[in-house]
Amino acid sequence: MEGIGAKAVSEPSVRPGRRRSTSQHELEAVAFELFEREGFDATTVDAIAKSAGIGRRTFFRYFESKNDVVWGSFTEQLDHMRERFAQRPADEPLMESVRAVVVEFNRVDPAEVPKHRRRMELILRVPALQAHSTLRYGDWRAVVAEYAAKRLGEKPAALRPQAIAYAALGVSLAAYEHWLAETDLQLCDVLDEALSELARGFVLG
Amino acid sequence: MEGIGAKAVSEPSVRPGRRRSTSQHELEAVAFELFEREGFDATTVDAIAKSAGIGRRTFFRYFESKNDVVWGSFTEQLDHMRERFAQRPADEPLMESVRAVVVEFNRVDPAEVPKHRRRMELILRVPALQAHSTLRYGDWRAVVAEYAAKRLGEKPAALRPQAIAYAALGVSLAAYEHWLAETDLQLCDVLDEALSELARGFVLG
DNA sequence: GAGCATAATGGCACCGGGTGCCAAATGGAA
DNA sequence: TTCCATTTGGCACCCGGTGCCATTATGCTC
Structure with missing residues (x-):
């Protein structure tokens, strides 16, 4: 057993050596x-x-x-997010693309909602996990920053892409917390609202 | 020794009992x-x-x-931030108030800049501290959310105040990282730019 | 089927952060 | 001097995490 993440795609399904005893x-x-x-x-x-x-x-x-x-396949899912970004039309306003992708990225099968809710309750409410989450979110931000940088013609490390990534993450977390606090809310709706607010600089109604 | 934070203001300077051996x-x-x-x-x-x-x-x-x-008097400084918010004119656009207060909150005596830099390098670059910072930033966000809520006529826990607080924190961190990465930048300038971008929804410019 | 290479397992010792407990040390006040 | 309040710091302990390594399981080759 080499790495710890998801096994590489090209691993032969039958190999010498003892079988893994769990997953x-x-x-x-x-x-x-x-x-x-x-x-x-x-x-x-x-x-x-x-x-x-x-x-x-x-x-x-x-x-x-x-x-x-508690993070499930988060890291692998980031690849999906990258793909979604790649598919956005180039003439779409940047923050609109971000909104759309983040909302879709967080859409979960209705059957999985309760599980997702428990997962996110842990991540957002247990201090140890709250703290740890920062490290995981770093990868998420990198994906957003990379796209924003491409659209703005700047480097991913530049101020604006980073600010956009950080801000998008922030409002998403606010949306998640709000979703968890209330019952009967659709996560995607809340995310959509939060990211729309961000895109308009939190002004108007 | 009761709590661990800063001693209450009303502590008599001379009390029975053994003296504290350090600070x-x-x-x-x-x-x-x-x-x-x-x-x-x-x-x-x-x-x-x-x-x-x-x-x-x-x-x-x-x-x-x-x-x-590594956090110095961060918690106590949050009171100063609250005060600064209280002093903003009510007719000032909300995000403009946030920008002004956050920039001023992060203004440090020029003589203290190197120390502040080392402090922030630790917080922003050491993974353990990066993770832990989330918990400290929670208090910071609460101050911002409280003010935003007041201005918006909503509860601090509502979506918009929380989103604004999270977003303000996010772009501030982006600004800090940028400031640390470059030499010869004024922290307040970078913060001002980042928060201005946020206020205009990351468009134009 | 024996032996070999490969891979995962899990026990052990160890490190370091953090806590509950408590006897000892310190110092003001009666 | 005695008493009381307060801090100190040692000790034992818990828990997450790691390096090391013998053991076990498996496929392949002869």
Whole structure:
């Protein structure tokens, strides 16, 4: 087992060597179960490992940290976001493209909404995960900044692309928090509203 | 020693009981020295405590965590920000008030700039501190959201105040990163530019 | 089927941040 | 001097995370 992320696409399905005894997916299920029952902080890695029938040491071969368990396939999904950006028409206003892509990026299968909600409750409300999230969001911002830079003819590291990426992330988080706080709201609607506000500089109605 | 933050203003200067053997300020100085020489991660709390001539256990009575050492008087400064907001004319456009206050909030005595720079380099570049910063920024956002809510006639927890606070924080961080990456830039200028961009929705320019 | 190369496992020892507990040290006041 | 309030710091402990390595499982070759 080399890296920890998703396995490369070109891995032969049959190889010599011992089979992996579990999967990120399975561990995630087991862990969420425990998080639900005991809370994130009160759930030790030992407990997750035991509950999944693996050694604690092995757990850390599937996830870099306990924090990372809740992120599912986030990193891989960022590729989808890049693709969506690539498909936006070049004559569309930049912030409009950002709005559209971010909203679509966060659209989840209705059946998955409850799970998504639990996941995001953890990420946005457990301090340890809240803190850790900053590191994950860095990749998200990089995708947005890269696109913004291309559209503006600037480098991704320049002020405006970075500011746009940071701001888009910020209002998205505000939208998520609002969605979590209320019941009966459509996440995409809230995101759309928040990103629209951003695009108009928070003025007018 | 009750809380860990700044002592309440009304503490009598002479009280019974053993004197405190050091101060947040002194520990900060000692710690920064070590962070500079060895790096943040390589500096253990043990080392800081030893270097300051106190016990490791005592360190945690002055700071909640090793991460908190780098934040100086951030929390107390938030009160100043609140005051600045209170002084803005009510007929000033909201985002203009935010821009003005945030820029002024981040104005530092020229003599303190190098120190501020080192501090922010740590916060923005060391992953552990980057992650932890989210929790500290939460208080910052609350101040902005509170003011925005008042101006908009909404609750602080509502979507728009939160989105504005998150977005203002975001573009400020972008400005900080840009300031750190370049030499010979005035922080306030960069912040002003970033927040102006935000106010106009990142169009024109 | 034996042996070999390959890969994952999981135990162990260790590190470092953080906490609860408590006896000892300090210093003002009666 | 005694008493009380307060801080100190050592100790044991918990937990996340890592380096190391012998063990185990598997496919392939002879």
